[in-house]
Amino acid sequence: MYLSSLLLFLSLGALVKCAAGSDWCYHGCPQSPDHWAEHSGVSCGEKRQSPIDIVTGNVQIDHHLLNFTFVNFSSQHAIKSIENNGHTVKCKLEANQVEVSGGGLNGTYSTIQFHFHWGNTEYHPGAEHTIDGHRYPMEMHIVSLKKGFSVQNATEDSEGIAVLGFFINGTDDGDMSGPWSELTSYLTNTTDTEVDMNNTISIDDLIGNVDLTKFYRYMGSLTTPQCNEAVVWTVFQQPININKNLVQRFPMKTGFTNVYRPTQPLNGRDVFASPTTPLPSSHSWCYEEEPCEYKPSYWHNLPHSNCGGERQSPINIETLDTVTDEHLGAFTFTKFDDKHAIKHITNTGHSVKCVLKEDMVEVSGGGLGYVYSTLQFHFHWGSNKSDGSEHKVDSKRYPMEMHIVNKRKDLTLAEALETPNGLAVLGFLIEEKIAHGRSSSEHLETHPTSDMEAWKKMTSYIPAIHNISSEVNVTDEISIDDLLGGVNRAEYYRYNGSLTTPSCDEAVVWTVFKESVKVDQNLIMMFPTHAGYHNVYRPKQSLHNRKVYTTKSASSAPGPIILLLLLPCLCASSHNLHL
Ligand SMILES: [Zn+2]
Ligand SMILES: [Zn+2]
Structure with a gap:
């Protein structure tokens, strides 16, 4: 009797600890991504998980995905602090300053933080989403909660959280002194220490000249335990280009490598794109006089083609x-x-x-x-x-x-x-x-x-x-x-x-x-x-x-x-x- 109560107590304790999300990892521990789903109270094994591979040939244009409205993305006073939380590097924003609406979102969302996913020092890429199987070196996630919702409310609502995902590409000859240099100068391998940022960069500075009208949209989840299925995902088509030496600073200075979750099954979900997003697979065929890969006499070579029947x-x-x-x-x-x-x-x-x-x-x-x-x-x-x-x-x-x-x-x-x-x-x-x-x-x-x-x-x-x-x-x-x-x-x-x-x-x-x-x-x-x-x-x-x-x-x-x-x-x- 005593023993079984004790066991019950211990297992509940373990459950609570796991549900609190403190002992999961990306690799090198028992709670790696393959095992995230094994605990009750987490959604990691459910049907609308993130990230996903975006197959552009199956993406549908949605004419309701119009332009976003960003409030205070250009403010140099919006980014409050930066922290290595043991899984990623997270920048916290000043409360109730930064907002996102439009872009087909249902209402206004208050932006609370952004963080990063990356690969390793050998240039192994570490974005979470992939495009037609291609993985970019890094991905930035800007996280917003439905305006007026607490974190608890938001994680319980199927559209409670809006995440904006930006791919980051490493270039050979990018700027080594701009906002990304400034941001990466704060990177540290000391965990759980929050350092104030000194108001010199804005979110827009980091996003640079990415075309914000071109994006993919699908319904998914948080990509870390408990993987709550509460996220309206926006993944921008164009990457942010930064010098690859700055990309390398993430694994080098934090000591963490390959901090991304593997892609999850789509399970019949639709992926949409804003009307201006180029969809290469659907436009790779053309008629005789147009320039493209597949003119009529080659249509039979297209994937899933019956044109040679x-x-x-x-x-x-x-x-x-x-x-x-x-x-x-x-x-x-x-x-x-x-x-x-x-x-x-x-x-x-x-x-x-x-x-x-x-x-x-x-x-x-x-x-x-x-x-x-x-x-x-x-x-x-x-x-x-x-x-x-x-x-x-x-x-x-x-x-x-x-x-x-x-x-x-x-x-x-x-x-x-x-x-x-x-x-x-x-x-x-x-x-x-x-x-x-x-x-x-x-x-x-x-x-x-x-x-x-x-x-x-x-x-x-x-x-x-x-x-x-x-x-x-x-x-x-x-x-x-x-x-x-x-x-x-x-x-x-x-x-x-x-x-x-x-x-x-x-x-x-x-x-x-x-x-x-x-x-x-x-x-x-x-x-x-x-x-x-x-x-x-x-x-x-x-x-x-x-x-x-x-x-x-x-x-x-x-x-x-x-x-x-x-x-x-x-x-x-x-x-x-x-x-
Ligand atoms: Zn993330
Ligand atoms: Zn016709």
Whole structure:
């Protein structure tokens, strides 16, 4: 009885001591990072731990990650003292002086301290976060608590703490006399002694000219026990550059080496980036005339690429080789007439894309066999008014092509990308509208097709999204029907293909409509002129053993005379579609 009480007492004592966090280490003791999770009351083994490896190819731009507001980062009176606490070097700030807000943070945070993580004297790098597996020499963490919260409150709130992480790079020829020289002059191997700083450097002095608009964001934890999952992480993309001899002062003068926690599993978390952050992996592909690592003929070499498959898009449609399929009936378009369905318009760097409101617009029928949710539409264009469509018909390339992208309603996007008919894309060829004259291809009087006012409104947004990844909300009333106008939606080609941009997933049921949408030339030219790039179409892909199907009446209407005769009934059928 006495013995077991004593054991209980001892183990509780050990637990309390461990929970207080005094006997953990980075290496060379029993409580190294692999064992941090073994004690109750710590979160180190949970699912949203930090640091992480940031895989830039999986990072998503978040347009809410706007600029930060920093209060007193430039004050030379804000840094109060510096201390070697046995694990790191920590600079404490004057209370209630320094603040951070903006940057997508939910409210204002009071900055309390900053500290460092580093490697060893042999130039082994010691940042905590890694970028695509690359580890910088050092990392600085600026720690802020939600304004008004105690440390206790903050560690219990999932967004209670905001940490700003800055990578530090060691250069061969940096300044040996500036603020970093000043800061490192205070480094000591004497632990637990707090030394006052003499008001000569500010946080801004240390950050230097890092672009504070470029950063990654994810939800994580403290990187030391108890690893509380309370941290909104900001990791700036650009490193602070300092002389590598100053980096060396951290391990040399403190006697501590490799004071960083290994990267932790992401466990399905999303990592976001501010809109100006360059994301190299997603922009390493390009079209033929642009400079980049992967031009179209090398897309198949991209990671996770399907671009070398045998059911790729776009193709040249040889009309004489098409096969009539009686099941290719009329489509049902839901909310194509809704003038508020377009949420925003964005410049992806490869196209101009109109993103629709979720779970609103739908497509079914047309031999698809499923109901599809319409996600977005975008455009492919050339450099002048003749060449820019992706699909060709009898070797003719049109000036532009519009793709309306739809996802099978019963699948998630990830599932759809792995399913042969997971996506349905409606392709509309676009050509110049000849005012009061004849359409160049059909030699028919141009009957009223699309609504030029709608095209004018839509293209008027393009100058505002000149910067890549920028987006603007669409406030004008524009429906998809307005843009398509009276184009015949009953006559089309059908084949199984792929996305026409990497990773070229072979998940697309393609519909290419026979009649082109007619748009004023000056509106067509808005795309190459204001998006900042041109000739954004993938070259023709081989058909391999695929067949292209056609709706019933097409092969029986080869000539203009029969088309003329059919015209009244075509108009009638397209009217029916709009009812
Ligand atoms: Zn840290
Ligand atoms: Zn497309």
